[in-house]
Amino acid sequence: MAPKPKPKPSAPPFQPPPPIEDLFASLNTHIQNSNFKLAVKVADQVLAVAPGDEDAIRCKVVALLKDDLIDDALRAIQGARNVPVDFRFYEAYCLYRQNKLDEALGCLKNQEQDASDMLLESQILYRQGKMDLSANIYQKLQKAKIDSLEINAVASLIAAGRASEVQATLDALRVRATSSFELAFNTACSLIEREKFADAEQLLLSAHRIGQETLLEENLEADEVEKELAPIAVQLAYVQQSFGRSPEAMEAYTGIISHNLADEASLAVAINNLVSLKGPKDASDSLRKLDRLKETDSQNLQHALELKLLQKQKEAIYKNRVLLLTHANKLDQAREVVALLLENFPESIVPVLLQAAVFVRENKAGKAEEILWQFAEKHPERAATILLARAQIAAAAGHHLVAAESIAKIPDIQHMPATVATLVALRERAGDIDGAAAVFDSAIKWWSNSMTEDKHLSVIMQEAAAFRMWHGKQEDAARLYEELVKSHGSIEALVGLVTTTAWVDITKAEAYEKQLKPLPGLKAISVDSLEKTSGAKQDEAGPRSGMAEALEESKSKEKPKKKRKRKPKYPKGFDPKNPGPPPDPERWLPKRERSSYRPKRKDKRAAQVRGSQGAVVREKHEATAVGTNNGPNSKPGQVSSSKGAAQEPPKPSSKSSRKKSRN
Numbered sequence: 001m002a003p004k005p006k007p008k009p010s011a012p013p014f015q016p017p018p019p020i021e022d023l024f025a026s027l028n029t030h031i032q033n034s035n036f037k038l039a040v041k042v043a044d045q046v047l048a049v050a051p052g053d054e055d056a057i058r059c060k061v062v063a064l065l066k067d068d069l070i071d072d073a074l075r076a077i078q079g080a081r082n083v084p085v086d087f088r089f090y091e092a093y094c095l096y097r098q099n100k101l102d103e104a105l106g107c108l109k110n111q112e113q114d115a116s117d118m119l120l121e122s123q124i125l126y127r128q129g130k131m132d133l134s135a136n137i138y139q140k141l142q143k144a145k146i147d148s149l150e151i152n153a154v155a156s157l158i159a160a161g162r163a164s165e166v167q168a169t170l171d172a173l174r175v176r177a178t179s180s181f182e183l184a185f186n187t188a189c190s191l192i193e194r195e196k197f198a199d200a201e202q203l204l205l206s207a208h209r210i211g212q213e214t215l216l217e218e219n220l221e222a223d224e225v226e227k228e229l230a231p232i233a234v235q236l237a238y239v240q241q242s243f244g245r246s247p248e249a250m251e252a253y254t255g256i257i258s259h260n261l262a263d264e265a266s267l268a269v270a271i272n273n274l275v276s277l278k279g280p281k282d283a284s285d286s287l288r289k290l291d292r293l294k295e296t297d298s299q300n301l302q303h304a305l306e307l308k309l310l311q312k313q314k315e316a317i318y319k320n321r322v323l324l325l326t327h328a329n330k331l332d333q334a335r336e337v338v339a340l341l342l343e344n345f346p347e348s349i350v351p352v353l354l355q356a357a358v359f360v361r362e363n364k365a366g367k368a369e370e371i372l373w374q375f376a377e378k379h380p381e382r383a384a385t386i387l388l389a390r391a392q393i394a395a396a397a398g399h400h401l402v403a404a405e406s407i408a409k410i411p412d413i414q415h416m417p418a419t420v421a422t423l424v425a426l427r428e429r430a431g432d433i434d435g436a437a438a439v440f441d442s443a444i445k446w447w448s449n450s451m452t453e454d455k456h457l458s459v460i461m462q463e464a465a466a467f468r469m470w471h472g473k474q475e476d477a478a479r480l481y482e483e484l485v486k487s488h489g490s491i492e493a494l495v496g497l498v499t500t501t502a503w504v505d506i507t508k509a510e511a512y513e514k515q516l517k518p519l520p521g522l523k524a525i526s527v528d529s530l531e532k533t534s535g536a537k538q539d540e541a542g543p544r545s546g547m548a549e550a551l552e553e554s555k556s557k558e559k560p561k562k563k564r565k566r567k568p569k570y571p572k573g574f575d576p577k578n579p580g581p582p583p584d585p586e587r588w589l590p591k592r593e594r595s596s597y598r599p600k601r602k603d604k605r606a607a608q609v610r611g612s613q614g615a616v617v618r619e620k621h622e623a624t625a626v627g628t629n630n631g632p633n634s635k636p637g638q639v640s641s642s643k644g645a646a647q648e649p650p651k652p653s654s655k656s657s658r659k660k661s662r663n
Helices: 020-032 036-049 054-066 070-078 088-097 101-109 115-127 131-143 149-159 163-173 181-193 197-217 222-228 230-243 246-259 264-278 283-291 303-308 311-327 331-344 350-361 365-378 380-396 400-408 417-429 433-449 455-470 474-488 491-504 506-513 527-533 545-557 613-628 654-662
Strands: none
Touching: 020 036, 020 054, 036 054, 054 070, 054 088, 070 088, 088 101, 088 115, 101 115, 115 131, 115 149, 131 149, 131 163, 149 163, 149 181, 163 181, 181 197, 181 230, 197 222, 197 230, 222 230, 230 246, 230 264, 246 264, 264 283, 264 303, 264 311, 283 311, 311 331, 311 350, 331 350, 350 365, 350 380, 365 380, 380 400, 400 417, 417 433, 417 455, 433 455, 455 474, 455 491, 474 491, 491 506
16 A cells, blocks of 8 residues: 655745834844844844835944954945945945955045044055055044044054154143053054163053053953053063063064964064064074965965055065075075065065165176166165165175266265265276276365365365375375365374475475474484484494494393292192102103004914914814825925815814804
């Protein structure tokens, strides 16, 4: 009998949706309890009953943002285009969270801005690296009642390089630096920017203490408290590093990295600072640490770090990675990171300098000089550092004229003594003597026309005169020395003037020589006697009498030094009155090198032992048989072969057998 078919389950009876008032009450409860997933479900129920409800859409978008579902929130906003509610602020925030900064800024520009819009705009500008604009917006928001405004305002001022304005901002907002641990931390960072490390260290310690008290009151776990205070710990280690307390800083960085209880940004800064503290030594270990910060199978930083780190922090991490790869001779990877730097930081000089460093490592100094020169021509306002780097590379490669031309392109330093000395040395090595002299002339002209103190003028003129004297231009050197004597009255210049003029005009040199003050003690010395003694030729018959007399007089005048007699030190237990027989003078020599050594004679009668043990026994017996059974034709002292001498070899003895058995 076939089984009866099971009855199909009946559809549940239609239940009408709950009243919209109950749905909104439930939605409000979920939002108050921070249960954002349920809030989104209830908001969808409201929209199913009342499509296009403005409050329901707004609650859904906010709940998705609170639940960190940025993509879903953006889709909800884009799906509500027909609703007459302006969601551009929420859309800008979603784009900001997606790091689409230009699009986010465009959404805010097309509407009237209130305090919330201005605050979001300042955050977008901060992330774009436009620190001055961000700080200016915070200055405008000082009168607005916004929570934690002072914390972000101080951070923007520091990032904009305006750390000196922090205290004035705090005074305007009427807050103290220790009102919260975040504000104390940011204020300490402003002190670090101003190199007030001692004050910064004390404020960081206060921030750490206030932070512990605040977070423990919020019932956070110890690990969570340590993670929240990780930025303070990293900054304290940086202060120790700045003070030169490297062991303490290295221990602090290592502890932060090993415990792994820090946010991504603090961990990245700790790793970067530890790598910079260790330097090029152990480059492989440093590279392994930096590998924790990059994406898998890529040289890029992790996405979280890209969003949280400042531009200069990311640039520093990339720079250290290139340097370590260069020291480790991983030049292919170094070129990849340099390409990333050139793409992400096109206006910075650091990527170009690193690219030149990689070329120098590859022994391509000419290529490095070329790319530096191209950047200097393209960005003349930032060319000074680039040109100095090019000059250093060219000088190390032996391209002295290229180095000199690079330095000559920096007009602000041409007159400085160090620059003048460097240019003169480079042109002199390149054989350009006239060019080196022109450098001196240009510097002398600048200092002569300047309204500043002329303490460098005399130095440069004296060096210029000595340079011309060295290269055989006595007339030019004498002219410079003469100007120095007239303007500064320098004794050194007067001596140089006499020396140089003597080559050109003896009469003039004698006239200037009379202006020199006589040295004390030289009046009693006769020049004629000096010429006869020290300067005269030695007589072949004997030594110079004048020198001999002078030496005898100097010896007689010298008082003999009394040598202090010291008691000799004897070994322990030694009696100097009864010394006994003298020790063997050869006791320190090896026995083979002593005169009493006699080597042992070799026993010529001893048989030469060769081969295995059984063979030795056999040869011995065979030799005996040969010696006792000589044939009639054998001569005395002649040994026959063993083959014809012994027909039957003797058996080995039991002693030999035992030895063989043991072997």
